[in-house]
Amino acid sequence: MATRASEDLLERAKARRWYHTLELAPGHVTDGWWDHRPFVDRFGLPERMDGLRALDVGTWDGYWAFEMERRGAEVVALDLDDERDLDYPPRRRPTEFPDEPRGAGFELARRILGSKVERVNRNIYDATPEELGTFDLVFCATVLVHVRDQLLALERIANLCAGTFIFADEYDPLAGLAPFPASRYLADRDKAVVFWLPSARTWKKMLYTAGFNRVEERGRFKLRATDGLAVRHLVLHSFK
Ligand SMILES: C[S@@+](CC[C@H](N)C(=O)[O-])C[C@H]1O[C@@H](n2cnc3c(N)ncnc32)[C@H](O)[C@@H]1O
Numbered sequence: 001m002a003t004r005a006s007e008d009l010l011e012r013a014k015a016r017r018w019y020h021t022l023e024l025a026p027g028h029v030t031d032g033w034w035d036h037r038p039f040v041d042r043f044g045l046p047e048r049m050d051g052l053r054a055l056d057v058g059t060w061d062g063y064w065a066f067e068m069e070r071r072g073a074e075v076v077a078l079d080l081d082d083e084r085d086l087d088y089p090p091r092r093r094p095t096e097f098p099d100e101p102r103g104a105g106f107e108l109a110r111r112i113l114g115s116k117v118e119r120v121n122r123n124i125y126d127a128t129p130e131e132l133g134t135f136d137l138v139f140c141a142t143v144l145v146h147v148r149d150q151l152l153a154l155e156r157i158a159n160l161c162a163g164t165f166i167f168a169d170e171y172d173p174l175a176g177l178a179p180f181p182a183s184r185y186l187a188d189r190d191k192a193v194v195f196w197l198p199s200a201r202t203w204k205k206m207l208y209t210a211g212f213n214r215v216e217e218r219g220r221f222k223l224r225a226t227d228g229l230a231v232r233h234l235v236l237h238s239f240k
Helices: 004-015 037-043 063-070 104-113 150-160 200-210
Strands: 018-020 023-025 032-034 053-057 074-079 118-121 135-141 161-170 183-185 196-198 214-224 230-239
Touching: 004 023, 004 104, 018 104, 023 104, 037 214, 037 230, 053 063, 063 074, 063 104, 063 135, 104 118, 135 150, 150 161, 150 200, 161 200, 196 200, 200 214, 200 230
Parallel strands: 018 032, 053 074, 053 135, 074 118, 135 161
Antiparallel strands: 161 230, 183 196, 214 230
């Protein structure tokens, strides 16, 4: 039976805006922008992750971190608390930022779920094995397309990864028409911040450059948001 305290937390969850659709308790599902549940199988997470240490890079409300924990992993979730620390082209940097830390939704979900996932407020550019240790599985979905220095972020991920790196992100079919690995420069377009949009071939080469010797394509599909927005995604599994 739900206690008064857990009912209060569920009420708070109902009142806030969510990035992820999360099932917090039977009958209590957040009204998120991105419901990954119909797409989970496309990413190729192991069915069971018992005994594995996993890192979710760019966790936001934590969908993937909680999913990996549900499968048995010990999970660290990395993201930034302060939106000022995200990469923006100077002209597109907002003049005002939210007062609430970016991890507030994650923390509320973590408490309701009784989760042990540890959330770390860290830029992927500054994430090192000396501080965080290494991970059997590193998961990073729809983050690298938004960062200015994709290769530095990938190098950091390679240093943290002692097993499998699951990469999922948008790719550019137009850049893919070039007969060589290309990326399209999009920093000044009036949409979500994307500096460079690599082709599928370019992403594979970049993972190799960052230190992954074996890069396997696991699929391409359109990830759909609950408002109908559809974004082409590429899934790669890679190993050093
Ligand atoms: C588009 S969301 C993707 C959320 C989640 N990974 C998913 O697949 O649904 C990108 C996330 O990456 C985080 N992020 C962006 N740049 C980052 C950086 N340099 N270091 C750590 N996290 C970053 C953002 O704060 C945000 O939570």
